[in-house]
Amino acid sequence: MGDYRIIEVKQSVFADNNADAALLREELTADGTFLINLMSSPGAGKTTTLKRTIAALADTVRMGVMEADIDGEVDAAAIEAAGAKAIQIHTGGMCHLDADMTRQGIREFGTKDLDLVVLENVGNLVCPAEFDTGAMRNVMILSVPEGDDKPLKYPLMFRNCQLVLVNKCDVLPVFDDFDCARVEERIHFRNPDCKVIFLSAKTGEGFDEWIEILRTWITEFKQGQMTPPVHYDI
């Protein structure tokens, strides 16, 4: 018999991330910085949506964007060109951002003078949904060409979002099998409380509603009236 002993640990691995996320939320609340976790598939229009959002908020909201990608810095360059503070995080091959990586990025960024930070998560509908990043609101972009069946295929993503932006509505006449009523119904099947906005980052259609929600959220957050989202692991 070997000369060894057993240490009982009984710790959930996800619990570690949940604790990191809670800590980051606390710090950001003290700083007065509202963090949004923006998720979507690759190519759904996260960066284009952000560029238009930056332009719409430029006069009243001090905004920063954290770009998370496996490699490259094209997104950060595009955001800086649009007029917001940007930082690029490389996940080094990982498919999602966890709370600790988000916190490191935020600390490097320095959020004291920012009202709003948007974390542009890795383009992926699976893994980013599983990890609480410490954001106060999770927003997902679903673009019309991806199809209206996505809420059926990626349940957790839709469950963990408080808002879905249905983007690229300008191409609805071409993708005429995409049914707006059906997609809304399917999103609410996964998450009855989820808000849905139809918009186009290209034409600006529907943007007023999205900007209005952002402004309301920032105000609620700054007044301490916002409750953190419930995070589902499965």
Place this chain on the structure above:
Amino acid sequence: MHELGVVFSVVRQVETVCMENAVTKVNKVVLELGEVSTVIPAYLVDCWQWAIKRTQILQETELEIRMIDAVTYCEDCEKEYPTVKHGKICPYCGSEKTYLLCGNEFIIKELEVE
């Protein structure tokens, strides 16, 4: 890659426990993994082998994975059934008012140390 991220978390948590207990060598880490935890055991082991080479005290540490069956409960007929086989819809009464009882665990159960 998803498993890589969770392996980093496991390594970090195990290192913390070792530090708190003044442990210098770990023979084995025992994980409990639910059937529907979204983590694939074979990939987890591959990532583990890669990640431990970058640590001080876990270089030789074996990873043992104990699987936990997923069980779902039906609120309408109050029966339990295996999740993987039947999914969200109750095989007895067809209800969708069901919830997972267990099977999404990802727990560091214990460490075998010298």
